[in-house]
Amino acid sequence: MQNELWHRSLFVDGQFRRPAGDLTIDVRDKATNQVFDTAGLADLADVDEAVESAAAAQRDWAQRTYAERAAVLRQVAAVLADRAPFFRELLIRETGCIGGKADYEIGAATSELHEAAGLASRPVGEVLPSNHAGRFSVSDRVPVGVVGVMTPWNFPLVLGMRVIAPALALGNAVVLKPSPETPISGGLAIAELFTAAGAPAGIFQVVPGEEKVGRRLVEHPAVPMIHFTGSTKVGREIAAVAGGLLKKVSLELGGNNALIVLDDADLEQATMIGAWSSFHYQGQTCITAGRHIVQREIADAYVARLAARADAITVGDPRDETVGIGPMINPRQQARAQEMLDEAVAAGARVVTTGSAAEPFFRPAVVVDVTRQMRLWTEEIFAPIAPVLAVDSDAEALEVANDSGYGLVDSVLTADLARGLAIARSLSAGMVHLNDATPQDEALAPFGGIGQSGLGGRAGGDSNLDEFTERRWMTVAAGPAHYPY
Template sequence: MAEHDSPWAGAIYVDGRFRPPAAGGSLPVRDKSSGEVFDLAGGADTAEVDAAVASSLIAQREWAARPYGERAAILRKAAAALEQAGGFAELIVRETGSIAGKADYEIGAAAGELIEAAALASRPVGEVLRTGHADRFSVSERVPVGLVGVITPWNFPLVLGMRVIAPALALGNAVLLKPSPETPVSGGLAIAEVFDQAGAPPGIFQVLPGGEEVGRRLVEHPDVAMIHFTGSTAVGREIARTAGSLLKKTSLELGGNNALLVLDDADVEQAAMIGAWSSFHYQGQTCISAGRHIVGRQVADAYLRDLTDRAAAVTVGDPLRDGTGLGPIINDAQLERARRLLDDAVEGGARILTGGTNEGRFFRPTVVVDVDPASALWTEEIFAPIAPVAVVDSADEAVALANDTGYGLVSSVVGSDVHRATEIARRLTCAMVHVNDATPQDEPLAPFGGIGHSGLGGRAGGDSNLEEFTERRWRTVASSPVHYPY
């Protein structure tokens, strides 16, 4: 997977092979730290979408008819190919701007998704139902959705893609993937090489890097049975409107404005460590980062000191260098948005305790207090290493402030009394909640997703994948034709 000699150079992946797009489009693959173009991906257009859909439909029927053991074996081979792929970690570092530890996590987590999906392939897919007819056999069975269109983000392109691709394939679907233009390789074409090495049959997994028009055609295409989108709430709303008019199944994993509650009995050192990781990990560029720290007044001063010290100690720079804690913001648009959110909050009376500066797209971890609760820094998803902190006088006030948002993705509660912290966690309006741990959590068997502005549809992970990527069908069989009055 070295640069310049990659099999995907200037290519898309259709019908089991890498080839240049018919219209000759291309996407530069940039090192997010240096800005250097180090590779090239093919840029598909809407005609490529139509052609890929047509071949996927044929391939999917053959794939679904295969014994489950064959599907599982290919997924296991893909996991092994991924773990053995030389250069994948460096590719993620360069294409996403993450540090090596985050890249290693993605590879391990994606391999785990493949292994769990292989086990999913052998799960029971039906149940015998009781029936009021003496001579009828009645069953509820699960059948594949068909062709699943997948649109993935740039922040965790490998694992967020594989979390959908692997279970969808395991259950007999075909997948047509449009990765983010920021990460067309680690989020798409390099994944295709993994499945190619695993012997996946042509057409069941195809990759079409491209722009907005490719994603729009994927959503609108009448033969794409389901759309799975991970990304911003604004784009998710547009997809929901389009897919809704077509009565198309959708699963939307959207943004979050997640709260970390530090109770008045919390171990401050542990709480600050959890808080720093929750807000600063991968430059805060995850939907499950903590965008609001809500802290009990009794521990607030100590918490702010510790959190500020931790933020100030982080090394920001080229993620390929040893010892770097944070890399660059993904692009100039994200940087400008983060700057605007922070500057507007300061104009409204907020105080920066540390950070708040940037050199190019390298943004210092930032701790902010006295933020107006009506400011965009408090009410919107930040996607930058900024930790706004509010001080409250009671647990009830903390819960009310945490729930005062349209988002509903994840929250965390930190406190020494685990029973009390758990009871407070149960009062939070969100789809995921963690006690004495950071907000960024993800496991292959856990139901991952959001409510409200954070998601629409089902959940990814474990048994939830059965609901997500199959449809229920009721089937009855009578031993002989049934007679009716007319």
């Protein structure tokens, strides 16, 4: 599957080229550990060149008509549709996902491009009243400039496009540092889409790299905005640096999301939603349900049916279309999840599913007798583990759900909509779903969290106007102005 176009390369100033230090990183099939390609690794000189090129290109790009910018994004969407089979195989191999998840990513990324194309022509100004006779006063929006973007490995194509597309639509340039786990599907293959679509050189740059590359991007004086999607720990570090530089920052961070199951919920529906919420893509998403809060009257039945669903999932190489869960992203993530599970069991928790598979695979686990002090309950797990805690009332369910520093997404399952809405309205989360799974995303919806789950604005729809532009006030005097001196 090696591609000579980007093999051992970066993407700078519209060209695939070798890194200045000629450093590389092997790209491995997550199920087999076989190397199938090699990407370039940027150093600081590469970052500086990419930013300089982006800053120069952005000035012209911002002057293009909205129709020109929209046409580029629509053409990228068309190229992506043509190359969907390639991206499907790439995502399966590079991220370890099943085919259905890869299909979702391709479709969602295409939707982001089309929605962003429409964003380019959205009205961005308003006429303001003025207390000065004859003054014409308006408010409009201007591009931020160069947006430094750092994306994660779990949904590299769509989480990249969710930022790249609207930022470009609104006249910005983008310098992207994809995760070292997914430098191709999260960066270099995206760059090739823009090249094939005829995008102007320089408006989009890709510099795969390690921590020092991300830090240079955050600190660079010609990058006025940083958008980061990833862990809360790294998000805090970025916020500290960006804050010291008075730089605009948008952080989409982790979550420890609650799935509340009330005693009147349909158990078949609830356990289907619960299984999908915790086990899809090996539990490796920020919107996975990490806490199942179930009312005591139905807790035993819920656990039994959820465990049966978990045990029925086929775990293995995702190139096999019968597989429901593929490999963990790397041994470090697998070891961390196993450690958290072992700690909980040592403290009295019980695993009620059949057991785990050998590395790199991790069988889905349902865990009971957890306490609110266990790391398995308090921290983001990022593995296919479903801890279940029984509660005695709606009020207790709400209190337990809100007892978290995170605030990304929660779900409430019930047959009584009024009852569910009463809880939903009191949940401390940026997103709440009633009678549906925690993993939801639409290009038009304001996606994002509060607390430890996010800082900045929201992704999606009109929220992108606030993310990737600055408001500007402009006045025009009707005649000569007169002041005391």
